[in-house]
Amino acid sequence: MFHVTFYIRRLHSICGIVPMGLFLLEHVLTNAEAMGGPAAFNEAIARIALIPHNIMLVIEIFGLAIPFLFHMIYGLYIALQANNNPAQYGYTRNWQFALQRWTAIFLFVFLIIHVVDLRIFTKGGGTPISYALLDEMFNNMGWFVLYLLGMLAAIFHFCNGMTTLCMTWGIAKGPRAQSVVGKLMMLVCAVLCIVTIAFMASYKMH
Amino acid sequence: MSEQKTVHFIIERQDGPDSKPYTEEFLVPYRPALNVVAALMEIQKKPVTKDGKKTTPVVWECNCLEKVCGACMMVINGKARQACATLVDQIPQPIRLAPARTFPVIRDLQIDRSVMFESLKRIRGWIDVDGSWEVNTAPIQNPYTAATAYEIAHCMTCGCCLEACPNVGPQSDFIGPAPTVQAYLFNLNPLGSFNKDKRLNALMEKGGITSCGNSQNCVQVCPKNIKLTTYLAQLNRDVNKQALKNIFNK
Ligand code: SF4
Ligand code: SF4
Ligand code: FES
Numbered sequence: 001m002f003h004v005t006f007y008i009r010r011l012h013s014i015c016g017i018v019p020m021g022l023f024l025l026e027h028v029l030t031n032a033e034a035m036g037g038p039a040a041f042n043e044a045i046a047r048i049a050l051i052p053h054n055i056m057l058v059i060e061i062f063g064l065a066i067p068f069l070f071h072m073i074y075g076l077y078i079a080l081q082a083n084n085n086p087a088q089y090g091y092t093r094n095w096q097f098a099l100q101r102w103t104a105i106f107l108f109v110f111l112i113i114h115v116v117d118l119r120i121f122t123k124g125g126g127t128p129i130s131y132a133l134l135d136e137m138f139n140n141m142g143w144f145v146l147y148l149l150g151m152l153a154a155i156f157h158f159c160n161g162m163t164t165l166c167m168t169w170g171i172a173k174g175p176r177a178q179s180v181v182g183k184l185m186m187l188v189c190a191v192l193c194i195v196t197i198a199f200m201a202s203y204k205m206h
Numbered sequence: 207m208s209e210q211k212t213v214h215f216i217i218e219r220q221d222g223p224d225s226k227p228y229t230e231e232f233l234v235p236y237r238p239a240l241n242v243v244a245a246l247m248e249i250q251k252k253p254v255t256k257d258g259k260k261t262t263p264v265v266w267e268c269n270c271l272e273k274v275c276g277a278c279m280m281v282i283n284g285k286a287r288q289a290c291a292t293l294v295d296q297i298p299q300p301i302r303l304a305p306a307r308t309f310p311v312i313r314d315l316q317i318d319r320s321v322m323f324e325s326l327k328r329i330r331g332w333i334d335v336d337g338s339w340e341v342n343t344a345p346i347q348n349p350y351t352a353a354t355a356y357e358i359a360h361c362m363t364c365g366c367c368l369e370a371c372p373n374v375g376p377q378s379d380f381i382g383p384a385p386t387v388q389a390y391l392f393n394l395n396p397l398g399s400f401n402k403d404k405r406l407n408a409l410m411e412k413g414g415i416t417s418c419g420n421s422q423n424c425v426q427v428c429p430k431n432i433k434l435t436t437y438l439a440q441l442n443r444d445v446n447k448q449a450l451k452n453i454f455n456k
Contacts, residue, residue: 003407006449009416081378082419088284089370089423097372097421164420167435170443174436 008074013168015071016161019063024158025192028151032195035202038131045129072108079104093182096160103153110150138203151196159189211236213245213294214256217264218304219314230264231256231300242289242303243268243278246315266315273429276364280315281306286369288429289315306369322363325385329414330405333398345396358391358437360430367424367434373417380417383424387437393444406441406448415441 033044051059084098123129138144163185166172172181212233220227233256234245243266250263268278271290278289281304283297294301309317335341347355361384368374368382389405392398409415418438425435 003410003449003452005412006410006414006416006445010446010449078419081380081417082372083375083377085370085372085423089426091423091426093420093422094372097419100419167420167439168418168442170439170441170446173439173443175433178435178439 012074015067021158032199034199041131103157148200155192159185214300216300216302240294242292265313276362279364286366308369325381329389329408331388351394355394366427370423370427373419379413383434390437
């Protein structure tokens, strides 16, 4: 009678916005500075580096790593409970439901690669993240495509997650409210995707 | 003599709960307003396949023949529907029939939907009238919610919504949209509301409302047009409040 599942599910839902959604928005904004060239991007990184190292480490472990791992692992368990059937029932929401789970599985792999490579090996190994470093990495078309897809998948997963969150928490109840929230979030999704494609393309355009 | 028009059926069959499925094709004489149950009755009268081979009659379930009992639910051209209310004129041919495999198959198109009854028991899908208290005349229904209650009361436990729901099936323990939403019906009832907390607590258990992933297939397929997703959102609100009560009221 402790309703463990209930509280874990709701926690999983909250983790999706705080910290994960906020961190995704921070990523899009910081990376968008790349459009202003190397100096602007490096400056944005320097701004983040102003946070003292040990405080940052505490934030990274308790504010990011733990909630991320929880959301990812429990999310994978949720994804495995679905028998995706959009081919049979091709309604928009059902496609979004399936995409939410497909992006989840892709992001699970992508985030591990991304964090292990850039945060643990590169930054942890003493090489600071800079425009030049990313530029060189994105020279490789494989990395470029992987990161582009990773960002787009994360943006969709976050925006669609916000829509379902409004249903799960009983915020948007009626069909009109749910459809307004759904359309609004897909608009946000489109804007964030365009920004992402723009800053990713800027690496290829100089 | 003009040639007799026929309707082409491709039926997924299965001889017993654990036997391997196979398909058989049938041609049924066409007549205006023919529905899928009536076509199955023709096959029952003359169980001969398209190639002229004699076979066993196809087994299915039906009862009311007017979309109120729920018994004839099956997968027709890929979607869960009531066979009695599906006119062959309204769907493309060949018509493919298959059992709703979210439920255990008994034989051919006949399935065992008793899991929904178990789920209704789990959510306390009844109104307690017997007790140590005095039984008076029934209190009146709230006129402002009566229309909603009437709508949800139309549920015929057909299982279309469970068959369409990606989160219901052997891979998950979700009780599914129909039994979940029934909890709201009984919570709306003036006498039923006495046990509201118990029903909401039951929905917070594993396999309860938290297993819904908002794909909203259920509301699309419900033959009784019950606004399932609206009531799921309402129940989500209610269980959140119940959680606060559980934490802070003792
Ligand atoms: S909205 Fe929920 S209950 Fe309805 S089909 Fe989707 S997952 Fe199932
Ligand atoms: S809610 Fe609708 S689809 Fe589901 S069992 Fe009831 S009548 Fe059938
Ligand atoms: S026979 Fe009753 S619903 Fe079809």
